[in-house]
Amino acid sequence: MAFVNLQINLSELPNADELVMEPMAESYEREVKTQLFIIFLPILIASVLPFLITHIMWLLAIPVLVLLLAILISTLVIRKAQVKGVSLREFDVAYRSGLYWRKTVIVAFNRIQHVEVSSGPLQRKYGLASVKFFTAGGSSVDLKVDGLSTERAEQMRAFIADKIDESIKQ
Amino acid sequence: MSLLGDKLTWQRTSPVAVVFFLLNSVRQIITNGLPAVAIMGAAFVSASDTKKTWLLTGLLGFALLATIAAILNWVRFRFCINDDKVLVRSGVLKREELTVEFGRIQNIAIREPVYMRPFGLALLSIDTAGSGKKEIVLGGIRKNVALQLRETILSRNKVEALAPLEEAEDSDDKSLLLSRNVKDIVIYGLTVNFVLWVVIAVGAFFGAFDVAENFFTWLGNYIQIEDVMVAVEKAGGMIGAALITILVLLLIFLLLPLISVTGALVRHYGYRLRVEGETYRKTSGLLTRHDESMKQHKIQAMVLKQNFVARFFKRTNMQLRIASAGSSPGNGQLPTGPKTTFLVPALNDNELTELVPEFLPGCDYSNVEFSRINRRRFSLVIIGWAVMPPLLLITGILSTIVSWMFLLLLPIGLALAWIIVSQVWSKSGYGVVGNYGFIRHGFLGAEITVFPLFKVQRVDIRQTPGQRRKKLAHLAIHLASHSLSISYVREQDARQFRDLALYHVESSNRTWY
Numbered sequence: 001m002a003f004v005n006l007q008i009n010l011s012e013l014p015n016a017d018e019l020v021m022e023p024m025a026e027s028y029e030r031e032v033k034t035q036l037f038i039i040f041l042p043i044l045i046a047s048v049l050p051f052l053i054t055h056i057m058w059l060l061a062i063p064v065l066v067l068l069l070a071i072l073i074s075t076l077v078i079r080k081a082q083v084k085g086v087s088l089r090e091f092d093v094a095y096r097s098g099l100y101w102r103k104t105v106i107v108a109f110n111r112i113q114h115v116e117v118s119s120g121p122l123q124r125k126y127g128l129a130s131v132k133f134f135t136a137g138g139s140s141v142d143l144k145v146d147g148l149s150t151e152r153a154e155q156m157r158a159f160i161a162d163k164i165d166e167s168i169k170q
Numbered sequence: 171m172s173l174l175g176d177k178l179t180w181q182r183t184s185p186v187a188v189v190f191f192l193l194n195s196v197r198q199i200i201t202n203g204l205p206a207v208a209i210m211g212a213a214f215v216s217a218s219d220t221k222k223t224w225l226l227t228g229l230l231g232f233a234l235l236a237t238i239a240a241i242l243n244w245v246r247f248r249f250c251i252n253d254d255k256v257l258v259r260s261g262v263l264k265r266e267e268l269t270v271e272f273g274r275i276q277n278i279a280i281r282e283p284v285y286m287r288p289f290g291l292a293l294l295s296i297d298t299a300g301s302g303k304k305e306i307v308l309g310g311i312r313k314n315v316a317l318q319l320r321e322t323i324l325s326r327n328k329v330e331a332l333a334p335l336e337e338a339e340d341s342d343d344k345s346l347l348l349s350r351n352v353k354d355i356v357i358y359g360l361t362v363n364f365v366l367w368v369v370i371a372v373g374a375f376f377g378a379f380d381v382a383e384n385f386f387t388w389l390g391n392y393i394q395i396e397d398v399m400v401a402v403e404k405a406g407g408m409i410g411a412a413l414i415t416i417l418v419l420l421l422i423f424l425l426l427p428l429i430s431v432t433g434a435l436v437r438h439y440g441y442r443l444r445v446e447g448e449t450y451r452k453t454s455g456l457l458t459r460h461d462e463s464m465k466q467h468k469i470q471a472m473v474l475k476q477n478f479v480a481r482f483f484k485r486t487n488m489q490l491r492i493a494s495a496g497s498s499p500g501n502g503q504l505p506t507g508p509k510t511t512f513l514v515p516a517l518n519d520n521e522l523t524e525l526v527p528e529f530l531p532g533c534d535y536s537n538v539e540f541s542r543i544n545r546r547r548f549s550l551v552i553i554g555w556a557v558m559p560p561l562l563l564i565t566g567i568l569s570t571i572v573s574w575m576f577l578l579l580l581p582i583g584l585a586l587a588w589i590i591v592s593q594v595w596s597k598s599g600y601g602v603v604g605n606y607g608f609i610r611h612g613f614l615g616a617e618i619t620v621f622p623l624f625k626v627q628r629v630d631i632r633q634t635p636g637q638r639r640k641k642l643a644h645l646a647i648h649l650a651s652h653s654l655s656i657s658y659v660r661e662q663d664a665r666q667f668r669d670l671a672l673y674h675v676e677s678s679n680r681t682w683y
Contacts, residue, residue, distance in 0.1 A: 003601070003602045003666065003670070004534075004537055004538070004539055004601065004602065004603045004604075006602065006604065006670070008670075008673060010666050010669075010670070013666070013669040013670060013673055014669065014672075014673070015665070015669060091672075091675075091676035092672060092675075092676060098632075100634065100635050101632060101633070101634050101635075102632065102633045102638065103630060103631070103632045103633075104630065104631045104632075105628060105629070105630045106628070106629050106630075106668065106672060107627070107628045108672060108675040108676050110675065110676065111626075111627045111628065111675060111682065135627040135628050135648070135650075136493055136627055136650040136682070136683065142628075143628065
């Protein structure tokens with residue numbers, strides 16, 4: 001067995017999989033859709049150009065293919081935005097993401113070095129913000145949560161800042 | 171030195187530091203542009219006399235420029251030691267100012283390079299924690315200033331001051347934990363970087379073919395190898411010539427371990443490891459004396475490496491990893507720089523069982539039982555996705571274009587892949603004993619990482635759809651020193667590992683740094 005000589009009974013441990021993930025803000029889906037629209041519209045327009053210039057019929061296949069691809073990617077991206085979830089527990093923050101390659105990241109508050117709240121122009125339009133949690137050490141050892149409402153992000157930042165202060169005082 | 175509100179007093183290092191800056195840039199050129207340097211060298215040897223003059227002039231001009239740059243670097247480099255921090259201003263074109271608080275310092279090393287010893291100077295390097303911070307090197311300060319500075323910094327870190335270097339040299343003192351003799355260091359030299367030799371050898375013959383070719387042309391011109399070959403061919407025919415070639419290659423291949431051993435001896439000769447209170451301190455070095463200190467609570471993880479050369483000698487190399495500095499996201503640096511590891515080389519089994527609990531208190535190393543990963547899924551996925559496609563492609567192309575005989579490569583390739591995958595599988599494992607987590611990886615040898623569960627920074631669990639179906643998972647554990655991961659772990663085990671680590675992190679009020 002993998003676990004030997006433990007101080008605590010494994011069955012007594014708080015199970016991180018029982019936690020209920022809170023979905024992202026409602027406007028997050030709209031933001032993602034707008035983002036997709038901004039990306040795909042110019043591509044779609046550009047893909048019609050060969051046909052418009054040459055008037056060769058089969059060149060219409062390009063915009064059709066691009067449209068199909070755009071729909072496929074958009075569905076996946078929107079689904080991905082829907083399954084994201086975040087949860088604050090007493091001592092840590094958990095973040096679940098990924099549609100097929102599902103990933104759960106957990107960071108304890110007393111390992112968080114600092115918290116950053118950011119929001120881009122599009123995010124601001126939808127009243128959204130991202131929260132980044134930085135831990136120590138090597139690269140990619142931080143957690144970024146997109147699609148939180150501005151209030152929720154600020155709330156989260158304040159909550160964790162408090163927790164960090166607490167753990168420093170101890 | 172200065173009170174609050176006082177003007178900071180900026181100091182310069184000794185002029186000898188110019189040599190230090192010069193050597194630094196030379197080292198950088200060599201390590202970053204080794205192939206270019208080698209080609210230049212080869213070109214130089216094979217060039218005509220007039221070309222040689224030009225090349226020499228160019229080289230001299232370059233050396234002059236480098237010297238001027240080193241002098242400017244020295245002039246611009248100023249440092250200041252405050253009550254609780256070190257400040258450094260440097261840079262010729264891009265000016266930089268660095269501030270490092272004593273409390274943030276992870277590791278202090280004092281070195282005495284050969285060219286500094288006659289002047290009683292030393293080199294103090296300070297390694298910090300945190301993202302984006304750099305290491306500070308004060309090259310060319312008086313040795314007693316360096317020692318005093320280290321004492322101050324370590325005492326700020328709430329640790330008793332260290333004895334001066336000379337006193338600690340006493341051979342029969344009780345603080346001595348481990349010493350390495352020449353034999354140990356030679357073994358370490360043989361065991362370390364084995365992959366590197368292979369890469370160098372392969373690279374020299376295939377990758378950087380120009381270099382190899384130029385080298386052989388040079389060698390040919392030098393010892394008239396063609397005459398030798400002709401003579402050999404006359405005497406023993408083609409077989410003789412082939413034998414000679416193989417012999418020469420073998421000789422070159424044997425040269426590589428020699429280089430490795432020499433390097434190990436230069437760096438680690440006279441290795442002494444001492445413990446003074448909570449501070450570990452190692453001194454070593456043939457030409458340059460290295461004196462490195464690290465505190466026990468700074469250890470983030472212990473890596474025990476035993477490749478197959480080391481296994482042959484029944485030795486293990488131990489690396490103690492501390493929080494890595496300067497590995498902020500995106501700067502492309504490896505998170506495990508040489509400064510963030512503290513080496514304990516060539517340990518035999520007794521020394522290993524003695525030293526593991528010394529560095530990781532209460533770590534019951536001998537009791538670890540490694541759970542294995544799912545063999546079927548691991549092998550199927552690796553062979554099915556990584557081995558089969560290129561194998562099928564190559565054999566397919568070769569058999570249609572050249573000969574159907576190449577189809578025989580398919581079973582051979584598969585068998586080889588199966589052997590390798592089984593070997594890798596048998597070395598992958600994970601386990602927990604008490605408060606410590608263990609992760610093992612390997613192919614012919616093994617690399618075991620031991621870490622205190624409460625020092626974990628972040629835990630990820632990832633699952634592909636296939637893994638979800640088979641109740642397997644990928645577990646990634648991020649430490650402040652480096653990240654570990656293991657795939658095809660039982661889902662339940664991955665979760666328990668994570669929950670256990672989080673329990674330790676959240677219930678412990680000890681700081682990780």
